[in-house]
Amino acid sequence: xxxxxxxxxxxxxxxxxxxxxxxxxxxxxxxxxxxxxxxxxxxxxxxxxxxxxxxxxxxxxxxxxxxxxxxxxxxxxxxxxxxxxxxxxxxxxxxxxxxxxxxxxxxxxxxxxxxxxxxxxxxxxxxxxxxxxxxxxxxxxxxxxxxxxxxxxxxxxxxxxxxxxxxxxxxxxxxxxxxxxxxxxxxxxxxxxxxxxxxxxxx
Numbered sequence: 001x002x003x004x005x006x007x008x009x010x011x012x013x014x015x016x017x018x019x020x021x022x023x024x025x026x027x028x029x030x031x032x033x034x035x036x037x038x039x040x041x042x043x044x045x046x047x048x049x050x051x052x053x054x055x056x057x058x059x060x061x062x063x064x065x066x067x068x069x070x071x072x073x074x075x076x077x078x079x080x081x082x083x084x085x086x087x088x089x090x091x092x093x094x095x096x097x098x099x100x101x102x103x104x105x106x107x108x109x110x111x112x113x114x115x116x117x118x119x120x121x122x123x124x125x126x127x128x129x130x131x132x133x134x135x136x137x138x139x140x141x142x143x144x145x146x147x148x149x150x151x152x153x154x155x156x157x158x159x160x161x162x163x164x165x166x167x168x169x170x171x172x173x174x175x176x177x178x179x180x181x182x183x184x185x186x187x188x189x190x191x192x193x194x195x196x197x198x199x200x201x202x203x
Contacts, residue, residue: 002050002051002052002058003050003051004046004047004048004049004050004051004060005023005046005047005049005050005051005109005113006045006046006047008046008051009046009112009113009116009117010116015113019055020110020113020114022055023049023051023055023057023113024106024109024110024113026056026057027044027049027057027059027106027109028106030057030059031044031059031102031103031106034065034102035099035102039065039066040065040066040098040099040101040102041059041062041064041065041102041105042064042065042066042101042102043061043064044059044085044102044105044106044109045084045085045105045109046109046112047061048060048061049109083122083123083125083128084108084118084119084120084121084122084128085104085105085108085109085118085120086101086104086105086128087100087101087104087105088104088129088132088139088143089101089146089147091125091128091129091132092125092129092147092151092154092158093125093151093154096146096148108120111172111173114173115172115173119131119135119172120132120135133161133164134164134167135166135167135172136166136167137164137165137166138158138161138163138164139158144158144159
């Protein structure tokens with residue numbers, strides 16, 4: 001019987017490393033296919049990942065997909081993505097985004113399969129932003145430059161925020177099935193990795 005990933009995460013069934021890897025691989029393949037067709041899903045979350053008894057994945061709820069004319073085009077838009085899975089540029093309501101918002105959401109889903117709860121579980125945009133920077137550290141000027149100059153209050157908020165260092169992943173996900181040699185990635189390393197690597201292909 002099919003069920004969504006959220007129900008599985010909330011259940012008593014413990015996912016092992018192979019199962020998590022298999023689920024992640026299929027999500028990446030599916031989103032890679034959408035992106036190769038210049039389509040952004042825009043609403044990735046565990047509820048929209050459907051699994052059968054063999055852990056085969058279907059990505060559902062395509063009601064918010066966005067077809068783009070160019071692969072790296074950026075958009076100005078408002079309501080997209082469930083709050084817990086919003087990329088930083090959406091949390092800050094810059095309303096400017098590209099296909100990497102799907103990549104960010106996949107990373108959040110991946111962590112949630114280990115933690116059995118959302119990685120960034122703030123109930124407001126401010127709480128979400130604080131959660132992100134508490135874990136990944138503060139963004140540098142490279143990220144700040146993408147924020148429209150008209151949003152001076154948001155830029156001021158980032159500059160006034162307490163300085164945080166990135167937390168090593170083994171402290172965030174202290175699980176025996178997680179690689180013990182994992183290195184911490186800062187806020188900017190995560191965002192830069194999305195832009196400079198094909199995070200979907202060649203798995």
